[in-house]
Amino acid sequence: MKKWFSSAIVFTVLAVLVAGCAGGNTKSGTSESVDANKGEKKPVIKILQNKIEITDKVKAMVADYNAYNPDVVVEVQVVKDYLTMLKTRFASGDAPDIFTTAGYNPMASWSDKLVDLSNEPWMGSVSPLTIEGMTMNGQKMGFPLAFEGFGVVYNKDLFAQAGIDTPPTTFSELKAAAEKLKAAGIKPYKEAYQEGFPLYHILNLGFAYEQDPLATLAKLEKQEMKLADLPFLNNVFDVLDLGMKYGEGQESLGVSYDSQVSDFATGKIAMINNGVWTIDPITKVNADINIGMFALPLTDNAEETKMPISVPGYYVINKDSKHVEESKKFLSWLHENGEKYLVDSFKFFPAFTDIKATDDLGPLAKDMAAYVESGKGITWTQSAWPVGYREDTVKRIQAYIGGQGDREQTIAELQKDWDNRVNK
Template sequence: MTNKLLRVFAFVTVMALVLAGCGSSSDGSGGVKTIHIYQFKVEILQPLNEMKAEYEKTHPGIKLDIQSVGGGSDYGSALKAKFASGDQPDIFTNEGYADRDTWFEYMEDLSDQPWVKNLDEFAKEPMTVNGKLYGQPMNLEGFGIIYNKDLFQKAGITQLPRTLNELEETAKKLKAAGITPFANGFAEYWILGNHLANIPFAQQKDPAQFIAGLNDETSKIPGNPVFEKWVDLLDLMLKYGNANPLTTDYNSQVTMFANGQAAMMHHGNWTQPQIDGINPDLNLGILPAPIDNDPSSADKIAVGVAANWVVNKNSPVKEEAKEFLNWLATSDAGKKYVTEKFKFVPAFKNMQADEKVTGDLGMVVSQHAKEGKIWTWNFPRFPKGYNHDISSSMQAYIAGEINKEEMLTEFQEEWENLSYR
């Protein structure tokens, strides 16, 4: 073959490849656009796949590629690895506050989306910067002291505790009836460093200002009266709790409670599916977690946004991604997935939690959110790694290795060492 023929052949080959590429999407499926979704709620993997099939059926030309990383895997590290490799998702999940700040440069402003007007106001805060909203809340979760109503009745408890002294009286009655008052799973860092540690942060006069003060060194944890009183609650839970709390993990704790071996545990509505799997007939409620004898805050539990959907502003299909989130939050089919299939407590005024699937605990959370009787979630504002560090300090305190003052001093030092100011 002559050089001229070789050049002609090469030109024709290149043009054929170019023309073949025209009219094809990135997935090579003839104009079909793919929305790549990366998220960490592995518990909704099956209904997400059902939703994918329905959405693709009703939206010709759109494919959903859903990848779920969570459970025992580190979602944050996996997400960073994807971005570092250039394999950026179009939609991903974000916890808000510090996590929002970490990924802010990639986030699309969603303030003008139709679903925003239906959001509960407090649910906007974790993803709001300078008045603009950068995420759609996936769901609400809430936590406090979950209690077994039937065991309370068995112990002759007719009035729910509203103060720390009343909580101790309740624990004494349960113990006298042969019932372990508290199931404590203190082998888990997040039970201590996220949820229990949230209590003294949430009950500050202004939690956001207090945290800002920790960053600019105008707030201190040692000597703070709220933290001092909070340790009294921890002591009470230990005094009236199960043996060996430091070797009791989450699964053992919830199993103990679900089997009726304990009457209370500090947890949230995410435990309902596991409880139902063991004992679906339990009658459950959620008590506030009192730190003193002032009953004025006895009607609040901690309620917050567990995760948010965000749109990658650099995505080539970001308009399609926004349309998907709008469908999820406003269409009848989308709302059905959120409330019935995902079994979420929604953060939207135009959705109603489904009692049949969220159970007793989800309905308590939903009611508190509607009435505004909530403590804020503050652990998403912590410097990265702080929850791990303070959980280690709490475990040392529980083991008797350090005293209260030493534990709170470590809380302060650990913040200063990790602060992202």
């Protein structure tokens, strides 16, 4: 895994394609569409997705595909309650031809319904980092959409005002930076712990800093070791405590993502523990803000400070689709036109080695790429945690932040949740 990170250029602004339905003469709920002019039936490729941030851009892409491929119609549906809709569609007999899923355990749960894409022409161009998460029983089942990363997004101008010349590379430097910001009258943090995702991203560090994270996860699942044996887990609580001390304290539990991003964009706070996906909402509020991103330090060894980077989603094809070959053709077309749509339009950092990123992806992408190029990327282990455990961790860490248990008690509760999930 380590060599994959050092050989790939990875990352992104939030990554799963999204869209509403397209194709004016497409009949919903059917697998064919009638061409009003010729009376011919055309295959309908149904795509189900879970993101709404770039709906209009994906509609434009679909319209292009339909225009250049008149013998087929692509229909795309976007929903917020994605997993519920996906399960409902399969249960009702209206399963999509193409849908999105994360890798590792989420993909494994759908693997018996997926087409093996190992021999597709674009598979040889996927970034090496994408392969493990989509390989099930020796079969490669996903079309990787992009990469994204998690770290500390910071305001460079506020750092300069506080006399901080370079981003922290150790935990002690991070704490010293918070002190300098506070002394300069600048609020260091405002953590959005009303939300679950920052919490499990931070907890991930306790797993991902392991020399072989997947081997460690295997030992945990076989109950050959305990969470308390993870040498970096205690450091995770140091990070949580730092964010509370120099931020909103227990009031962080009432802070939403929108509130956090808004205050950061308007210069009210200097740092947020978050991801590259923040670039769009931040610059919508303040297009001229001078920001960057650095890896969240967990220890005082700068060589250990690395950036968690992963593939948030893959396109997969339903093996029971009536239009498997047409669906494969769509994915091949998307790869061939990846720079136009994935990069230029959607602002994704590409997960293919033959699709080039651009400076238009912004400063966060530029900073994260440097970590990958220097071999300082680590994985998102939460994608490989037992199904449901990610949600369990949010409740436990929120209870810790709320003062309902100390570190030892919280780790014990996290262990109970882990045991419950692996023993199901």
